[in-house]
Amino acid sequence: xxxxxxxxxxxxxxxxxxxxxxxxxxxxxxxxxxxxxxxxxxxxxxxxxxxxxxxxxxxxxxxxxxxxxxxxxxxxxxxxxxxxxxxxxxxxxxxxxxxxxxxxxxxxxxxxxxx
Amino acid sequence: xxxxxxxxxxxxxxxxxxxxxxxxxxxxxxxxxxxxxxxxxxxxxxxxxxxxxxxxxxxxxxxxxxxxxxxxxxxxxxxxxxxxxxxxxxxxxxxxxxxxxxxxxxxxxxxx
Numbered sequence: 001x002x003x004x005x006x007x008x009x010x011x012x013x014x015x016x017x018x019x020x021x022x023x024x025x026x027x028x029x030x031x032x033x034x035x036x037x038x039x040x041x042x043x044x045x046x047x048x049x050x051x052x053x054x055x056x057x058x059x060x061x062x063x064x065x066x067x068x069x070x071x072x073x074x075x076x077x078x079x080x081x082x083x084x085x086x087x088x089x090x091x092x093x094x095x096x097x098x099x100x101x102x103x104x105x106x107x108x109x110x111x112x113x114x115x
Numbered sequence: 116x117x118x119x120x121x122x123x124x125x126x127x128x129x130x131x132x133x134x135x136x137x138x139x140x141x142x143x144x145x146x147x148x149x150x151x152x153x154x155x156x157x158x159x160x161x162x163x164x165x166x167x168x169x170x171x172x173x174x175x176x177x178x179x180x181x182x183x184x185x186x187x188x189x190x191x192x193x194x195x196x197x198x199x200x201x202x203x204x205x206x207x208x209x210x211x212x213x214x215x216x217x218x219x220x221x222x223x224x225x226x227x
Contacts, residue, residue, distance in 0.1 A: 040154075044220050047218075097213075101212035108156050108159060110156075
């Protein structure tokens with residue numbers, strides 16, 4: 001069965017610090033997709049990134065970067081030079097054929113960035 | 116233009132009542148979903164639906180039923196509401212299986 005673990009339930013940093021949010025996943029499929037979503041205090045779920053299991057290239061988007069390592073079944077998310085507006089709950093999620101491609105979410109990591 | 120919309124945003128009701136939450140997407144997507152987020156922020160899939168197939172999470176009570184009048188809508192009906200149904204319910208849509216899912220703003224349901 002598929003599973004996503006975000007071991008860090010809460011992280012607190014000071015503005016301008018770099019922070020990495022960990023995500024470890026389990027799946028029996030060889031084809032799967034990994035996602036990160038952001039849930040700010042206003043409550044909506046904002047899509048950040050989608051990666052497929054055949055593409056292990058790291059990705060950078062502005063201050064955000066993602067490190068995908070199949071060898072450790074991890075898909076970690078780093079925010080560089082964090083800002084107060086980054087404060088949110090971040091969810092890692094997995095989609096594979098066994099689950100009818102429905103998303104299995106991790107428990108989320110609450111990030112608090114203090115000024 | 117809102118891509119995925121839900122109504123109402125807030126819903127407060129008594130135990131035992133029947134209620135519906137509406138969801139509409141204007142993205143032209145083929146697949147729609149319902150998720151439940153509990154008070155601890157855990158997000159769990161309830162249903163996945165396209166015009167060919169309904170996939171139900173086996174843990175969802177049969178008091179919950181999705182109804183799709185057309186491809187752009189997937190409404191959630193809940194019968195005999197219970198206290199434990201209190202949660203935020205999110206609708207989502209994607210072009211196809213495994214494509215990115217875009218979420219609605221959520222409906223906060225409170226059962227008294």
